[in-house]
Amino acid sequence: MRAAKRKTEVRQEQIAQSALTLIARHGFHRLSIAALAREVGVVPSAIYRHYQGKEEVLDAVLELVSQRLLENVEAARRETANALERLHALLMRHVALVQNGVPIPRVVFSEEIFTGHRKRRQRVHQIFQQYLGRVAGMIQEGQRAGAIRSEFSPVTLSVMFLGLVQPSAILWLMSEGEFDFPQHVQNAWQVYCRMIQTKN
């Protein structure tokens, strides 16, 4: 059966989304043009009507991931004005993102990143730094408002914030659901929160 004709912008979006889905399901290195085309409902060579090649598709996927992450930050900001509550909200959203299969771990930890083309590694690094920057910003605001202890650097605290999710996410991915991911992040948050908040 022949696939319907779509405008290239629409197809580009479809392709990037499908790529994200496939990576979430089977990982980065199993993303072949053939599988991607099948998911979109099109023939492999059709992909090349909308992207110059696989590299360009991967770049598009990265942009999608970046978008999701920053959307989360904005949503958390809107949710509450309190710094600690914002961090907590962001953490929960991050957990949901990982659980719903947005393959942040898979993309970020992927070998294609570390050993692939330099430009892409730099882009991921940039995405990371952007995200960390926003988190550090939240922390700094909390410090200025007197809700978070000022003796620790926001940068250090922001990287540690990432450390609340990452190991748990990996354990969860490996344990086939046995490891209680949200519960554990919750526990870690309790400890982290107790540590950084000012006493009263």
Next chain:
Amino acid sequence: MRAAKRKTEVRQEQIAQSALTLIARHGFHRLSIAALAREVGVVPSAIYRHYQGKEEVLDAVLELVSQRLLENVEAARRETANALERLHALLMRHVALVQNGVPIPRVVFSEEIFTGHRKRRQRVHQIFQQYLGRVAGMIQEGQRAGAIRSEFSPVTLSVMFLGLVQPSAILWLMSEGEFDFPQHVQNAWQVYCRMIQTKN
């Protein structure tokens, strides 16, 4: 030139070591039988005299990694009897391991793990759990000795301990050395330490 004849146990060791080296240098997915054979100084088909296939080689690499990790734990235990100092020593050794190119991140975060054969994923999970178990043990000892606060679960604290290294390691790998890996782990340790130790 013809390679010298070696006993199969010797070659197996050589092959596993070379595989580890290659993975540290270029990542998991670039480990081809051809490259591996070149590193060992032998012809590709010779690999099959000592391993049934690539899968078996990867299993051997995993065992090597497990070995290195547990050696680190033992070394840290020998180094001092104080719980907090032990954790700190282990942390420093872990940093050194990552920096020296023992590809713990690359192996552990690799897609071959998450999407590869089920048995291997389970093995990595087991290695993780073993390591975490030892760390939790150290923490529990510290709690019993009154050096570490008892209000937090050793399991939670052990996973958080991993969180001190992981995000930093990833940032370091991506930043092409720009990110000050040891310094940042040091900072995070200060925070972590202040949080878990009993006051006096």
Next chain:
DNA sequence: CTATATTGTGAACGGTTATTCACAATACCA
């Protein structure tokens, strides 16, 4: 309605990879 640009299709190509196999060299044992 017709011409033209856009999008989809199927087949094919070159490159890489893991793996196999018949054969040759080497170590070991009786």
Next chain:
DNA sequence: TGGTATTGTGAATAACCGTTCACAATATAG
């Protein structure tokens, strides 16, 4: 020393992958 098992070699194979291209169908503009 001679025979046998072990290990190394080179060539060949089959599968997969990204990519290209000539051609067909479809939308759009004049």
